[in-house]
Amino acid sequence: MRFEHVISTIGFVVLLHAAYQTIEYRTHLKLHDQEFDYPPVTVLLEVVGGFFTCLWGGLIMAGEPLPIKSAMDDQHAEQIDFRPDFINLNTRCRALPPKKVS
Template sequence: MGLGFVVGVLGVLILSHAAYSTIQYRSLLKITEEEFSGPPMNVVVELILGLGFCMWAALTVPGKFRSIVPYSDDNRVVSLPANMDFMIFNHRGKAFPLDVDMKLK
């Protein structure tokens, strides 16, 4: 577990706490019979902070990009899958006519 993963988990926890705080605030407004005009400022700050943490973690956790060599043998598919049961050749495309004689106006 690296730093990026920990920051991502912290971001998710902050976002979930902001959601819980908004739900709690709305229930408080229902009890006092006031109208909901928007979340409080501390919830907005939590949302921005949690979003920033989650975006930072999403960009750093996957790791470094590797270059793609276009003429490498590692990029080629050399064999078909061993299980051919899920290959479907019978589909809705057979309902369309083969000879389409449509003219553009």
Template structure:
């Protein structure tokens, strides 16, 4: 329990350091704009702080969230047979032109069945 609290504290410290690095970067860009200097790179200390805080956040998140599940399709499909795998109800089609081939089909426009004689 104490280890979990420590990892949560590291997570908060990582986010605070990342926010501080972002604020420092914005302040540096403002300083460059005011002094009319041209530089496309941030100072090394700001980059180092941002990268270090990102690694700290990643590490502490991995410790806080717990165990991960496996991403293997075979684990989910072990209990299913081939018949259930090919059964996809969303592909069922009931309104198709094949029903017009049935002798019991009633044409909606004429109201006649195909079995009715055309006398």
């Protein structure tokens, strides 16, 4: 396994452990007839640590960012606004009654 995959896996394991610890804490409170207000501070710190570990692994996996190409200078305004992928020819107009000419 590569380093970034190991880091991300460690982060996910830490998050899963925090979830398990919260479930166990709630079960303990139910056995002693106490209300659940918020999880313990250790669980919150574990969630924050796991989140940032996953984030770090994901950022390492992504690699270097690609530069933004400035090819927009060569195009005219008509070419930029024309997007044939978004032309919708199947509308509901045929379901409407035709207009009566008076």
